Amino acid sequence: MSAGTSWAADTRAVPIARLLVLCALLGLAMLAALRFGAVPLSTIDVFDALRGSGSLVHQNILHELRLPRAVQASLVGAALALSGTTYQALLRNPLAEPYVLGVSSGAAFGAVVSVVNGWSQREVWALPLCAFAGAVLAMVLVFRIAWSVGHRLDARVLLLSGVVVSAFLVACIWLLLTFADDESVRTAVFWMMGSHSGASWRSVSVLAVVMLPTAVVLLWQARALNLLAIGEMTAAFLGTNVERSKWWAYAAATFLTAVGVSVSGSIGFVGLVVPHALRLLWGGDHRLLVPASALAGAAFMVSADTAARTVAGANELPIGVVTALVGVPCFVWLLRRPVNGANV
Amino acid sequence: MAESKGDAAVAVVDDAGRTVQLSHPARRVVSLIPSATETLLAIGAGPLLVGRTRYDVAPEVQHLPLVGGSVDPSIEAIAALRPDLVVSWESDKRQQFRERLERLGVPIFMLRTQDTSDVYRGLRNLGVLTGHSRGAELTAARLRAELDSVRISVAALPRPRVLYVVFNDPPMTVGPHTFIGQLIDLAGGTSIFADATTNWPNVPMEEIVRRNPDIVIVPVGEFKGQALERLRAMPGWRTLPAVREGRLVHVPANLLSRPSPNIGKAARVLRAAMFPAFASAVHAADTAWPALSADGLAPTTVDGRAARR
Amino acid sequence: MRARPMAPVMPRHAAVGGAVVWQLDAVGFRHPGASTCALSEVSLEIPAGRVTAIIGPNGAGKSTLLHLLLGVAVPNAGHVTLFGTPAHSWRRVDMARTVAVVPQAEAEPLFTVRDTVAMGRYPHRAAWQRETTADAQAIVEAMTQCGVLPFADRVVGSLSGGERQRVRLARALAQQTDIVVLDEPTSALDIRYEMAVFEQVAALRATGRTAVLVTHQLNLASRYADQLVLLHAGRIVAQGAPRDVLLAPRVESVYEWPVEVIAHREGAPQIVPERRPMRQEIP
Numbered sequence: 001m002s003a004g005t006s007w008a009a010d011t012r013a014v015p016i017a018r019l020l021v022l023c024a025l026l027g028l029a030m031l032a033a034l035r036f037g038a039v040p041l042s043t044i045d046v047f048d049a050l051r052g053s054g055s056l057v058h059q060n061i062l063h064e065l066r067l068p069r070a071v072q073a074s075l076v077g078a079a080l081a082l083s084g085t086t087y088q089a090l091l092r093n094p095l096a097e098p099y100v101l102g103v104s105s106g107a108a109f110g111a112v113v114s115v116v117n118g119w120s121q122r123e124v125w126a127l128p129l130c131a132f133a134g135a136v137l138a139m140v141l142v143f144r145i146a147w148s149v150g151h152r153l154d155a156r157v158l159l160l161s162g163v164v165v166s167a168f169l170v171a172c173i174w175l176l177l178t179f180a181d182d183e184s185v186r187t188a189v190f191w192m193m194g195s196h197s198g199a200s201w202r203s204v205s206v207l208a209v210v211m212l213p214t215a216v217v218l219l220w221q222a223r224a225l226n227l228l229a230i231g232e233m234t235a236a237f238l239g240t241n242v243e244r245s246k247w248w249a250y251a252a253a254t255f256l257t258a259v260g261v262s263v264s265g266s267i268g269f270v271g272l273v274v275p276h277a278l279r280l281l282w283g284g285d286h287r288l289l290v291p292a293s294a295l296a297g298a299a300f301m302v303s304a305d306t307a308a309r310t311v312a313g314a315n316e317l318p319i320g321v322v323t324a325l326v327g328v329p330c331f332v333w334l335l336r337r338p339v340n341g342a343n344v
Numbered sequence: 345m346a347e348s349k350g351d352a353a354v355a356v357v358d359d360a361g362r363t364v365q366l367s368h369p370a371r372r373v374v375s376l377i378p379s380a381t382e383t384l385l386a387i388g389a390g391p392l393l394v395g396r397t398r399y400d401v402a403p404e405v406q407h408l409p410l411v412g413g414s415v416d417p418s419i420e421a422i423a424a425l426r427p428d429l430v431v432s433w434e435s436d437k438r439q440q441f442r443e444r445l446e447r448l449g450v451p452i453f454m455l456r457t458q459d460t461s462d463v464y465r466g467l468r469n470l471g472v473l474t475g476h477s478r479g480a481e482l483t484a485a486r487l488r489a490e491l492d493s494v495r496i497s498v499a500a501l502p503r504p505r506v507l508y509v510v511f512n513d514p515p516m517t518v519g520p521h522t523f524i525g526q527l528i529d530l531a532g533g534t535s536i537f538a539d540a541t542t543n544w545p546n547v548p549m550e551e552i553v554r555r556n557p558d559i560v561i562v563p564v565g566e567f568k569g570q571a572l573e574r575l576r577a578m579p580g581w582r583t584l585p586a587v588r589e590g591r592l593v594h595v596p597a598n599l600l601s602r603p604s605p606n607i608g609k610a611a612r613v614l615r616a617a618m619f620p621a622f623a624s625a626v627h628a629a630d631t632a633w634p635a636l637s638a639d640g641l642a643p644t645t646v647d648g649r650a651a652r653r
Numbered sequence: 654m655r656a657r658p659m660a661p662v663m664p665r666h667a668a669v670g671g672a673v674v675w676q677l678d679a680v681g682f683r684h685p686g687a688s689t690c691a692l693s694e695v696s697l698e699i700p701a702g703r704v705t706a707i708i709g710p711n712g713a714g715k716s717t718l719l720h721l722l723l724g725v726a727v728p729n730a731g732h733v734t735l736f737g738t739p740a741h742s743w744r745r746v747d748m749a750r751t752v753a754v755v756p757q758a759e760a761e762p763l764f765t766v767r768d769t770v771a772m773g774r775y776p777h778r779a780a781w782q783r784e785t786t787a788d789a790q791a792i793v794e795a796m797t798q799c800g801v802l803p804f805a806d807r808v809v810g811s812l813s814g815g816e817r818q819r820v821r822l823a824r825a826l827a828q829q830t831d832i833v834v835l836d837e838p839t840s841a842l843d844i845r846y847e848m849a850v851f852e853q854v855a856a857l858r859a860t861g862r863t864a865v866l867v868t869h870q871l872n873l874a875s876r877y878a879d880q881l882v883l884l885h886a887g888r889i890v891a892q893g894a895p896r897d898v899l900l901a902p903r904v905e906s907v908y909e910w911p912v913e914v915i916a917h918r919e920g921a922p923q924i925v926p927e928r929r930p931m932r933q934e935i936p
Contacts, residue, residue: 039554060583061550064582065553226764234759236725238772
């Protein structure tokens with residue numbers, strides 16, 4: 001019996017133990033990320049380099065390349081998983097994932113605009129900034145369209161708006177790329193596939209600063225998410241200020257997605273599979289699910305990034321390929337487990 | 345390969361192994377490969393050209409009608425020019441394209457554009473096809489002399505370890521069997537990825553840090569200064585001793601993107617990049633032509649003269 | 654539902670008998686964009702400590718009336734007041750501490766029965782507060798009363814429709830409010846559980862609490878309710894004691910079907926619809 005607590009008074013012990021397990025997993029994933037790569041380091045090498053001793057080449061590789069990349073991967077993984085969890089609750093749909101409201105198309109559009117106009121060549125931060133602006137643009141469009149139908153944020157209308165805005169922006173992207181030169185097309189396509197290779201301490205610190213308050217907002221709304229997942233009427237009847245909670249939660253989740261995508265492109269599957277898998281394993285209580293998604297998403301993304309870097313020798317696989325190829329079989333296995341007497 | 349004479353028929357085996365037969369040397373030529381265009385110009389066959397692609401930047405062909413891009417030209421546009429020879433990429437696997445042109449009665453000659461030997465062979469073959477064998481021989485001899493002179497001049501010098509950056513993120517460099525790789529070797533340097541197995545390998549940043557090049561060469565297009573500044577600021581790159589100590593050199597991208605008779609100039613430019621003492625041997629013309637304007641099409645200066653647009 | 658001014662804090666047990674919980678005065682409501690009114694000229698008093706059943710054919714406006722009572726819809730005309738304050742201006746938390754709702758249907762995410770019933774205690778606890786023993790007791794009691802204790806650790810989605818309805822009822826009971834509103838609580842239940850639900854409602858009444866239910870079960874409503882409100886096409890056709898409301902001609906005209914009214918030994922009229930063969934199409 002793994003889903004839910006027993007009918008005795010609920011304790012904090014079980015959830016805390018589970019979160020500690022996830023922390024440990026994340027720690028292992030980070031260690032692996034620091035150890036493996038084109039230049040293999042032993043665990044001792046890693047700790048030496050972290051402390052500032054040992055070979056200079058090792059230190060450079062660790063501090064310049066692997067550490068910021070691992071931290072960025074974990075932050076982006078956490079952001080996407082948190083966003084997926086929230087959307088799945090708000091849209092009452094287990095297929096919801098962070099890109100469902102058009103954010104990734106918006107970010108891609110912004111990125112392509114900056115590449116095609118050459119801005120990204122001139123300034124390193126031009127591309128992520130434009131991507132973020134594009135993401136916000138898509139967000140605003142989707143919410144405005146949805147709000148104009150009945151002055152509420154109806155789940156189905158939101159989903160439809162997301163699909164429509166996404167399709168429009170993707171068409172704009174391909175239009176821009178048709179007239180662009182080869183190098184721009186190549187840069188744009190690589191960016192859209194998603195990658196953490198551009199990680200730097202600057203991007204990591206921006207991410208961290210922006211993600212922390214947003215994650216806190218979601219933790220605050222965790223109980224409301226429980227109720228909203230059942231139904232908006234039910235949530236209202238049990239004391240939730242439904243519209244206020246929805247606005248906060250949508251804003252936080254969309255913002256997290258926008259920031260994550262701006263920094264590392266659209267990496268799929270993480271935001272869909274991690275929350276859903278945790279739900280299947282440990283039930284739907286968001287007070288556990290929210291922190292757990294963040295930790296599990298981080299661990300998953302870091303591991304996938306390490307695999308993408310090392311599995312194919314000198315060639316780096318696109319990380320979206322790894323998340324899907326690895327995630328799908330695991331997920332299918334999870335789906336087939338009976339949950340408390342019923343296949344869910 | 346038959347020698348051409350006046351109006352005699354010619355038959356040449358192209359780089360895809362097919363025999364191309366013409367009843368007389370070509371009089372109207374469309375070249376889909378910018379380096380072949382340069383080769384044709386060098387051997388004196390320039391007047392035979394009747395069309396150009398978007399990527400042909402040589403000033404002599406700017407007045408010719410466009411047939412579209414290099415890899416995806418418009419068949420109708422080509423056919424409308426009534427060429428009797430089209431020069432296309434050997435690596436182009438599109439059956440359909442070849443077949444359609446052949447059905448329209450237009451012969452295609454496939455040219456390989458990978459390394460130095462391809463340049464010489466291309467010179468010879470295009471010379472025969474256009475009846476300019478003499479011009480081809482002269483150009484080949486001159487090119488050989490240029491390359492030999494460069495090779496001899498650095499023969500006794502210690503070879504610096506070089507990284508040629510085709511693309512910076514994800515990092516991509518040249519393999520040893522590309523013309524750039526061969527030119528680097530000829531001009532007295534050793535690529536740190538001389539053991540690469542593919543022609544345009546993606547290499548991990550960590551590997552670059554480990555192999556620690558003495559000199560980093562960056563081909564630069566229209567955004568000269570900023571590209572180098574960006575590289576100096578990027579994680580990984582900025583810790584390379586070569587970058588920190590100012591051994592980051594730029595070369596004109598335009599000169600190093602086409603394996604044509606211009607590789608003589610390219611060799612001199614690379615030599616100057618690796619051995620600053622030879623910088624004076626690089627003529628102003630070498631680096632000024634063909635420079636790109638902002639839209640990447642027509643050049644802005646030609647041997648000191650303003651270009652025709 | 655934007656932030657509203659705070660409603661006055663109400664005493665935990667409103668006065669029994671004679672006090673009015675909900676008061677509706679000439680209430681009218683039209684759905685946005687609809688051409689006709691869902692409710693018009695509805696005037697009604699819901700007394701404390703009594704069972705009020707709202708009945709009527711499909712589309713009569715029963716759900717709309719419930720939404721107005723619960724403050725999730727705002728009337729276009731007239732007033733709906735709960736303990737003297739307009740229903741829609743109550744803070745949702747205060748409303749949740751005063752009125753428990755058993756909805757007809759809802760989504761089934763992966764919560765266990767116990768977790769679902771435990772949500773009934775949310776209005777009484779701040780977001781991250783720990784569950785108290787009082788909470789735990791209320792939860793267990795509610796589950797026992799509704800007969801879902803054996804399923805406590807099962808996921809709600811794996812239960813039958815009837816079991817799920819009982820879980821929702823348990824959640825409402827766990828909320829321990831003075832007022833319980835039930836929206837078609839027995840639609841998927843068999844005789845045993847149907848009777849159990851209605852007995853539950855009667856038990857609520859016995860402890861001085863107020864119950865409002867929407868139901869199609871005319872006969873059980875007749876036996877258990879103190880007051881029937883018969884709605885038809887958005888208007889109140891009749892309200893009062895069951896024997897005054899359930900008259901054959903009235904029921905026939907509202908439901909558009911011939912019925913026979915039989916007296917029950919408890920004095921509650923029972924409705925027996927007559928058989929009427931489907932008319933043949935005449936070519």
